[in-house]
Amino acid sequence: MERGRFITLEGGEGAGKSTQLRRLAAVLAARGIDVVATREPGGSPGAEEIRGLLVSGEPGRWDPMTELLLHLAARRDHLLRKVRPALDAGRWVLSDRFADSSVAYQGYGHGLGRDLVVRMHELAIGDFRPDLTVVLDLPVATGMARARGRGAGEDRYERMGTDFHERLRAGFLDLAAREPGRCAVVDADAPADEVEARIRAVVEARLGAAADKRFVPPR
Numbered sequence: 361m362e363r364g365r366f367i368t369l370e371g372g373e374g375a376g377k378s379t380q381l382r383r384l385a386a387v388l389a390a391r392g393i394d395v396v397a398t399r400e401p402g403g404s405p406g407a408e409e410i411r412g413l414l415v416s417g418e419p420g421r422w423d424p425m426t427e428l429l430l431h432l433a434a435r436r437d438h439l440l441r442k443v444r445p446a447l448d449a450g451r452w453v454l455s456d457r458f459a460d461s462s463v464a465y466q467g468y469g470h471g472l473g474r475d476l477v478v479r480m481h482e483l484a485i486g487d488f489r490p491d492l493t494v495v496l497d498l499p500v501a502t503g504m505a506r507a508r509g510r511g512a513g514e515d516r517y518e519r520m521g522t523d524f525h526e527r528l529r530a531g532f533l534d535l536a537a538r539e540p541g542r543c544a545v546v547d548a549d550a551p552a553d554e555v556e557a558r559i560r561a562v563v564e565a566r567l568g569a570a571a572d573k574r575f576v577p578p579r
């Protein structure tokens with residue numbers, strides 16, 4: 361059984377990750393690939409419970425290290441219970457956020473620093489990495505305006521201020537530049553159809569051969 365592929369979508373608030381994840385999942389499924397769509401923080405029952413602690417309440421509710429530890433606890437549970445078993449079973453896993461969000465939000469946004477967050481990840485999840493990470497990039501003001509339209513109750517990070525969001529945007533671009541083999545930056549300041557086409561082109565270029573190998577023509 362060939363291991364599946366792990367694709368993550370990353371970016372700041374209102375970048376369109378959830379919409380694009382659904383669209384990409386449909387595109388891959390139409391190619392005969394068995395796809396699992398998931399998200400962080402969350403994705404497994406335990407991690408979804410931890411999510412509630414992270415996305416609601418006052419912005420200053422946790423100190424940055426405590427917040428990182430909660431994200432890592434959720435990530436390890438998600439990885440062990442859902443992501444790895446699916447990959448081992450040959451399924452492709454698409455996740456709305458993963459470890460790069462901790463590097464950007466807790467490392468750059470909250471100022472813990474990239475190196476510390478990367479080291480903590482090595483302890484929590486070893487050297488596990490996505491096969492492909494698509495960073496959806498757009499101006500902070502555009503993303504925040506889009507995000508404001510969404511449901512209340514999960515807005516703890518949205519309320520963290522423009523400087524915080526500018527830092528994490530720069531953080532995503534920096535981490536993508538450091539790992540160009542794994543990461544691709546897609547300009548998300550465009551209509552959803554256009555962004556979808558850009559993401560499809562990236563996935564085709566990076567993982568197209570693997571996708572073709574997986575394709576089983578219907579009988």
Ligand code: TMP
Nearest residue numbers: 400401415431457458461462465466517
């Ligand atoms: P979502 O709105 O994309 O579902 O994500 C919930 C929030 O959690 C989002 O504002 C970003 C934040 N977050 C972190 O700060 N660190 C992380 O490691 C992850 C996965 C998310």
